[in-house]
Amino acid sequence: MTSLSLLLWIVLGIALQVGLFLGISFWQHWQSYARLKQGQPESVAPELTASQPTEVPPGWPGFRSFRVARRVVEDTAAQICSFYLEPEGGQKLPSFQPGQFLTFRLNVPKADGNGTEQIIRCYSLSDAPQPEHYRVSIKRAPAPPGSNLPSGRSSNHFHDHVQVGTTLQVRAPSGHFYLEPSNAPIVLIAGGIGITPMLSMLNWCLAHQPERELWFFYGVRNSSEAAFAQHLQSAAAAHPNVHLRLCFSDPLPEDHQGRDFHHCGRVNVNLFRMELPLKPYHYYLCGPTPMMETLVPALDDWGVPDSHIHFEAFGPASIKRRKPEAAPIDGETAAPVGEITVTFAKSGKQLSWSPQSNSLLEFADAHGIAIDAGCRAGGCGTCQTTIRSGEVAYRQSPDYDPEPGTCLMCVCTPKTHVTLEA
Numbered sequence: 001m002t003s004l005s006l007l008l009w010i011v012l013g014i015a016l017q018v019g020l021f022l023g024i025s026f027w028q029h030w031q032s033y034a035r036l037k038q039g040q041p042e043s044v045a046p047e048l049t050a051s052q053p054t055e056v057p058p059g060w061p062g063f064r065s066f067r068v069a070r071r072v073v074e075d076t077a078a079q080i081c082s083f084y085l086e087p088e089g090g091q092k093l094p095s096f097q098p099g100q101f102l103t104f105r106l107n108v109p110k111a112d113g114n115g116t117e118q119i120i121r122c123y124s125l126s127d128a129p130q131p132e133h134y135r136v137s138i139k140r141a142p143a144p145p146g147s148n149l150p151s152g153r154s155s156n157h158f159h160d161h162v163q164v165g166t167t168l169q170v171r172a173p174s175g176h177f178y179l180e181p182s183n184a185p186i187v188l189i190a191g192g193i194g195i196t197p198m199l200s201m202l203n204w205c206l207a208h209q210p211e212r213e214l215w216f217f218y219g220v221r222n223s224s225e226a227a228f229a230q231h232l233q234s235a236a237a238a239h240p241n242v243h244l245r246l247c248f249s250d251p252l253p254e255d256h257q258g259r260d261f262h263h264c265g266r267v268n269v270n271l272f273r274m275e276l277p278l279k280p281y282h283y284y285l286c287g288p289t290p291m292m293e294t295l296v297p298a299l300d301d302w303g304v305p306d307s308h309i310h311f312e313a314f315g316p317a318s319i320k321r322r323k324p325e326a327a328p329i330d331g332e333t334a335a336p337v338g339e340i341t342v343t344f345a346k347s348g349k350q351l352s353w354s355p356q357s358n359s360l361l362e363f364a365d366a367h368g369i370a371i372d373a374g375c376r377a378g379g380c381g382t383c384q385t386t387i388r389s390g391e392v393a394y395r396q397s398p399d400y401d402p403e404p405g406t407c408l409m410c411v412c413t414p415k416t417h418v419t420l421e422a
Contacts, residue, residue, distance in 0.1 A: 059172025096173035098204035103171035120374025128203035185213035191287025219267040378411035390418030
């Protein structure tokens, strides 16, 4: 055998090995793709299931007194501040699901400056469960530019008046947006202050599932708004399975790609296509309404199963999925809008329902019927009202579970003629 023949045989052997490797890889990726399209999870190692989030026992009824133990500014613009809350009495705290929120009852100055009034607001927990304290991270909400609307009352109250030693009234952690029990790979997507529940999920995974594949996409305008950037970068550097992608839509002159951020532009599905391997990820999203209104249907169009898309939007916004929702369990349909009458028993008013009202709470507001309300997003339970007769339908699943025989007026509409205790 000549040297040339030997060389040809060696080259042929290498080519066969490469071809075999590519063929096996292609077959594995094709199987993963088929499972992804069918909404089936990838197999996971059974020994990893011990660290999944478990059923969390209920916290405490009503509101409980907490003391602010620490305040920490989290961004260079000093617009985001973390508040560490310790229970008065020093008892250990019940756990919570990573991604849930706290509800606060605050006494804030009235808009006219005469005295104070009570408001209810909800803020996401921004850390993994700790036995001694809870943490919330709150962004100061300025007045919208070019409008006569006031700045955010609760967020500015926290920044300006809540100091170390301040006592706050807090309801136990709640909410239906949280990290599902699984070992499946996950993609956490945050826009602006929507990073707070994502941090809770990230920190829980770092503590309990450090081997879990996790991608973290965080979209802000520039480094001045990138809260917790050092923590995120340290987590990615210390854990090979954590992949961080900071996305700046409007970088400052001193922001350098590759050092301060990874991508110039907004978080979008094209970025996921370029970055993510072909796997059946679960996507968790939280951010401003325009971001959510774009990303949720885009993930749907990309072929991500509906059961793999989990999200929470700011405020009372309702992000609609493009896939049809299941019919009501009882199979009933709503009566034609023109035939529905809403009766407010205490107020003595009987009114024809208007679809332009969006919710029963807004309908009551429009007719001068005072209803106590807080978050107006189905989270705090302040607008819970007894239903004397009739049925309501929810525009979105509320985070606060109303008591039987009641409804949350901020996120429901009448399904039939209805009489309310209001």
